[in-house]
Amino acid sequence: MSRILERSLKLPPPQTRDLAVHRDLQVPMRDGAVLLADRWAPRSGAEDLPTLLIRTPYGRAGLFGKAMVIPFAERGFQVLVQSTRGGFGSGGVFDPLRQEREDGLDTLDWVIAQPWFGEAMVLFGPSYMGFVQWAVADELPPQVKAMIPQVTESALTREFLRGDGFSLETPFGWGAMVATQERSFPLLRQHSQHRRTERAIWTLPLKDADVRAIGERSQYLQDILVHDADDPFWSRLDHRERVATTAAPVSSIGGWFDIFLDGQLRDFKALQEAGKDARLTIGPWTHAEFNNVSMMEVLEFGLAHARGEAPPERDPVRLFVMGEEAWRDFPSWPPPGxxxxxxxxxxxxxxxxxxxxxxxxxxxxxxxxxxxxxxxxxxxxxxxxxxxxxxxxxxxxxxxxxxxxxxxxxxxxxxxxxxxxxxxxxxxxxxxxxxxxxxxxxxxxxxxxxxxxxxxxxxxxxxxxxxxxxxxxxxxxxxxxxxxxxxxxxxxxxxxxxxxxxxxxxxxxxxxxxxxxxxxxxxxxxxxxxxxxxx
Incomplete structure (x- = not known):
């Protein structure tokens, strides 16, 4: 796995391939729930390394989990990957996106108190794993030295339900996926589940589509059909006001065909207007494309800040200009000229x-x-x-x-x-x-x-x-x-x-x-x- 990831993602050589994994660490929350986390670190000398924190609803094991962790644990970080509330062994009930602020703040406090913590932390992750960063962005402890949110934004579900067009495919597909991801034989079921979801979207009335897709009611899918973007119901999922007050440097990575691009640009402009240390990278990608840009940003931008060093110099905005098929740097978004x-x-x-x-x-x-x-x-x-x-x-x-x-x-x-x-x-x-x-x-x-x-x-x-x-x-x-x-x-x-x-x-x-x-x-x-x- 280590060598495959190195070659496919064109990563620099690792500092070590000798990793230790400490599984099922118990992280207590303020309401008594206990969330589970795995810590990946070099077998020796890990206590002096910065911690890369990844909070995910998609599980800590398997190909996806390892691909998110191994490259960083081999190249200067100890990595803590935590299952969010109500999934993959973590206690409590999974209520999508609603409890990530309280759970995120409690997790930060717990990490800093651990004897293996190396005095610096970086937050990283795409999509949901980026949203959880914005949920705590206004109350980061000084030990958090950088945030690297990828293909994400600070309001998520609200963005699907705006009056200028109800986005059906994304929230419905995601809701069906998370509702079934812990059922047996997930890889074998993935294709058939996707086909069921595609057919279910045609259901009339739409309030019955969740049963056709996953065989049971989904409260999340019912909620997106009933509550529009301006409904106070979504206020706990809206962290836009936290963006401009974050104290940590932010490197935001998006895609021209990503479902969260509009909100991600809004968040970057808020950082830019507040005079924050922020930069933006947008490539020709959709939401789920896997590439080495975010990996290299963690190793260059994140690791440098964690060590108290300046990251490699570049303009604040780096865009892939389609048609020209080339990367270009700009001073701001939107760029002048x-x-x-x-x-x-x-x-x-x-x-x-x-x-x-x-x-x-x-x-x-x-x-x-x-x-x-x-x-x-x-x-x-x-x-x-x-x-x-x-x-x-x-x-x-x-x-x-x-x-x-x-x-x-x-x-x-x-x-x-x-x-x-x-x-x-x-x-x-x-x-x-x-x-x-x-x-x-x-x-x-x-x-x-x-x-x-x-x-x-x-x-x-x-x-x-x-x-x-x-x-x-x-x-x-x-x-x-x-x-x-x-x-x-x-x-x-x-x-x-x-x-x-x-x-x-x-x-x-x-x-x-x-x-x-x-x-x-x-x-x-x-x-x-x-x-x-x-x-």
Whole structure:
């Protein structure tokens, strides 16, 4: 395992391969529950090493657990990996995300009091394991020298339930996964469970989908269907106010196609505006991709701070610029030197920086019984850059495309769209996607977003947040946007009835109209480079 990880992740040689594992250490919580943890450390000299703390709901053993631990325990850390409440031997009841602040603070106090603690600690982990860092970020003891949250953010579940589009696939898939992960033969069951979950998402009403997916009720899945983002029910899961007051340096790692990118950028901007020691790295990844960037950040940024040293110097923001397929450094997010430029939708499927001329609108029909599918994009498992040509051939997807570019167009920052939209029904969704079309006609998605409308049966200006990107459209390529009314199951399908998502059973098809004339100019707004950047 050690040598495979070293080769596959291109890690520096280890300081030792002789590790000792102290299993099932008992960590008491304030309410009497006892959580279990494993400590991995070199067999000799470990007491002087900093501690890397990983708190996880996914278990401490197996391939995933070892891959998260071994590289660091061999290269300068002792690693404590703890099972969060209610899972894999830890006491209490697993109530997703709700008890991580109290349990996290109690764990920090316990670690610092141990005789083997080496006076410095670094917090690390992706996704849920990053969220637990934000849950305690405002009350870190001075022994915590750095935080390295990866593909995560400080509010998690709230982000799925926003009014601009109910994200169904991610919370439902995750809820089904954690509900079944401790059943027997998990690796053998994984594929069949995934297929069951995929089928269950089509269930009407959705409140019965959890039973179809996992064979029993899931309180978490019921909660996401009943409580929207603004419901006080989620307040214990919202740690946004803690971000700007953290005392530890933070290195945040995200992906352009990660489900938490929008919130992660919000958290970084909060750190940046508060003048905190923070840096950001974003690569061309989805949520679950495993690579060595975060590993190296732990060994370079985390270990340096734990030793009281300066990490290798770099600009605060490092972005993978897609299209150019290269890493570049920037002083801030969003970076300077990029100004919004409007590209207008026009009749005949044209997209142009010129103002739209007179012309009739574009139309399509959306049927939630045959919803427009999600292809690539932000996803937990199967997103990323995909060939969109089959999707764009559907009659419920409009496309608007520029002429071939006579020079490179570089887009870095937040992307948005303004679409003058009208439906035959009051309730409708507007999905907009930015694509790069190469010389062979292959259309690859760059970023996208969806907003839900009420009162859509009259012309309405739909403002759509397409999230952020860093992408260079090469000379000879074309810029394209798609307009449709869904991306299922990335987003829940709009039934067209306005009924609550948990109990809705009726599906109504709708005739949709997109206006693009001088009085109602629909456009995508791209943050474009004002000058050609230096290589």
């Amino acid at each position: 990029y100004e919004p430029q409007r590209f207008h939708l026009q009749s005949g499927g044209r997209l142009s920086a010129a103002a739209p001329p007179e012309g009739g609108p574009s139309r399509y029909r959306y049927d939630p019984a045959d919803p427009t599918p999600s292809v690539g994009g932000t996803s937990m498992m199967q997103g990323g850059r995909k060939d969109n040509r089959e999707l764009e051939s559907r009659p419920d997807v409009l496309t608007f495309t520029t002429a071939p570019l006579d020079a490179d167009v570089e887009v870095v920052g937040e992307v948005s769209a303004e679409v003058w939209f009208q439906s035959s029904l009051p309730f409708a969704d507007v999905f907009v996607r930015l694509c790069d079309v190469d010389e062979e006609g292959v259309s690859s998605n760059v970023c996208d977003g969806l907003t839900s409308l009420t009162g859509a049966d009259v012309p309405t200006l739909a403002e759509v947040n397409l999230w952020a990107t860093a992408h260079r459209f090469k000379r000879g390529h074309r810029i394209r946007i798609q307009v449709s009314s869904g991306a299922f199951p990335r987003y829940a399908r709009n039934h067209g009835t306005g009924d609550p998502i948990a109990t809705a059973v009726e599906l109504r098809a709708a005739d949709q109209t997109v206006h693009h004339d001088p009085e109602r100019p629909s456009a995508i707004i791209l943050p474009c480079a004002t000058a050609t950047p230096k290589p």
